[in-house]
Amino acid sequence: MSYKKYNDYELLYMVRENDENSKNCLLEKYYPIIKSISLFYYNKYIGFGYDLDDFIQEALLAFYRAIDTFDESRDVLFYTYLCVCIHRKFSSFCRIFTTNKNISNTYFASLDDYQVADESVNIYKTMEFNDTSNRLRQVLLDLTFEESCIYELKINNFKYKEIALLLDTDIRNVQSKYNKVSKIINNKLANY
Numbered sequence: 001m002s003y004k005k006y007n008d009y010e011l012l013y014m015v016r017e018n019d020e021n022s023k024n025c026l027l028e029k030y031y032p033i034i035k036s037i038s039l040f041y042y043n044k045y046i047g048f049g050y051d052l053d054d055f056i057q058e059a060l061l062a063f064y065r066a067i068d069t070f071d072e073s074r075d076v077l078f079y080t081y082l083c084v085c086i087h088r089k090f091s092s093f094c095r096i097f098t099t100n101k102n103i104s105n106t107y108f109a110s111l112d113d114y115q116v117a118d119e120s121v122n123i124y125k126t127m128e129f130n131d132t133s134n135r136l137r138q139v140l141l142d143l144t145f146e147e148s149c150i151y152e153l154k155i156n157n158f159k160y161k162e163i164a165l166l167l168d169t170d171i172r173n174v175q176s177k178y179n180k181v182s183k184i185i186n187n188k189l190a191n192y
Helices: 008-016 020-044 052-069 078-098 100-107 123-141 145-155 160-167 171-191
Strands: none
Touching (some): 008 020, 020 052, 020 160, 145 160, 145 171, 160 171
C-alpha cells in the first residue's frame, strides 16, 4: 500500500477503521518530517544527554496522538496539525530537562567517555571537525522550519516533486528554497 495513492483524509479514515497498513502509510509519508523536527530539537539541546533516538521517539508519540486527535471539521491540514503537535511535545519534553533543578545533572560525564584505549588520536583534527560541525549546526539552526525540512529531505534523496507533495507546496518553491539554503551553507562555511 503506497501513501501516494491516497490523501491524508482517506488514510486517517482507514486508520480509524483499525487498518494498520494505512497507519504505516501515514508514518512512511511523514517520517522525514518527524525526523527533521527531531533533528532540529536534538541539535538545539545537544548537550543535555539525550540521543537523537530519544527525540525521534518523542516525535513518534506526538505523531500517534495527532492521528487520534485530528479533527477534519477544523479546516486545517493534517500536516500542519502534526507539526504543531510535535513542536508542543518537544516544548514540554525539553522543559523537563532544562529546569533549574535538573540542569546540573545533564552536565555530568563519566571519565570512561574520554578514555581512548590503544588508539592515537590527533586532538587538532578532532577539534577542527567539531568546529566545522558546530558551524554547520549553527547555520542549520538559523534556517526557517520550512527551509530546514526541504534541506533535510533533499539530502535524504527525496526528489523535488516528493518534497512538494509532503510539504504541500509548489515544486518551484522547493527548488528555490533548496538552492537558497545550499548557497547560505556554502557561503557560511567558506567564510569561516
